Amino acid sequence: MTKIKSKKKFGQHFLINEELASDITKKLIFRDSIIEIGPGKGVLTKNLLAQKVSNLVLSEIDNDLVTYLSIRFPGLKIISGDILTLDFNKLFENKFSIIGNLPYNISSQIIFKILDNRDKILEFVIMLQKEVAERICSAYNKKSYGILSVLTQTYYDMSLSEKILPNNFEPPPRVDSCVIHAVRNDNIDIGIGYNKFKTIVKNCFQNRRKTLRNSLKNLNLPKEFTSSDIFSSRAEQLKLNDFIWLSKEINKINHEVRTNK
Ligand code: SAM
Secondary structure, eight states, rough: OOOOOOOOOTOOEEEOOOHHHHHHTTTTTEEEEEEEETTTTTTTHHHHHHTTEEEEEEEEEEEEHHHHHHHHHHTOOOEEEGGGGGGGHHSSSOOOOEEOOOOOGGGGHHHHHHHHTTTTEEEEEEEEEHHHHHHHHHHHSSSSSSSHHHHHHHHHHEOOOBBBBGGGEOOOOOOOOEEEEEESSSSOOOOHHHHHHHHHHHHHSSSTTBBBHHHGGGOOOOHHHHHHHGGGGGGGGOOHHHHHHHHHHHHHHHHTTOOOO
8 A cells, every 4th residue: 555644734643543543433422323524544433333333434635644544444434524524414324423533723623513413422532632631521620611511511511631752643732632531421401502501601711800790791781690709709719500591590680691602
């Protein structure tokens, strides 16, 4: 097989630690109907197939790798193109899982896409830049706590791996990495639609140093409402349940909260 050169524009850093690859794929609980994002040369794919999975689909943007993978894994479904434009609903009728060592430059966009499809995605196991992984899994009252932490943790139970050093990849990335494992929780209906919830959470974090009373001024909430104690807090001081409560209350008062998807 021809030697594959890594392409910077696709965020290609190939995992070369076989033991780590096996550990990552073993984390997956739901093993029927899986999308692997960015399989690269197939280091995770090989382990998934060895550990028995069904209905595995690969999504890879690099045509050279698509050709390589189709020779290495004949018969496996490979979707050539950008994961961000892939319509998950056309892929699986049932619920499914996601696994992948992500292209780090688009990892936040991939998480938002997963959240948009949260009721179909039972689980995801993904490797990403350590700082982004820490933000997603962050507890409240920390600098790393933000929109991604609140939205992801509202719908998924999360765990974070130890740090993974650059020398586990070829070429090595400039940053450390971590694996996050997310399993869908029981929050199916939190009492407010996802897009409204997302808009309110985004508004709360617009300026982290401001109190909620100031951050949410653009929603024109009544003074009686914003005089309560919670509005003297900053967004990072709110627990997940506080965000859910606050969003529902705001939605009751202001049905016109405009969503910006
Ligand atoms: N999984 C392989 C591994 O662990 O060695 C490769 C990981 S590499 C960090 C990221 C992979 O995602 C590359 O194969 C790259 O071509 C692919 N990729 C980049 N952007 C993508 C996109 N928008 N949609 C699908 N795949 C993408």
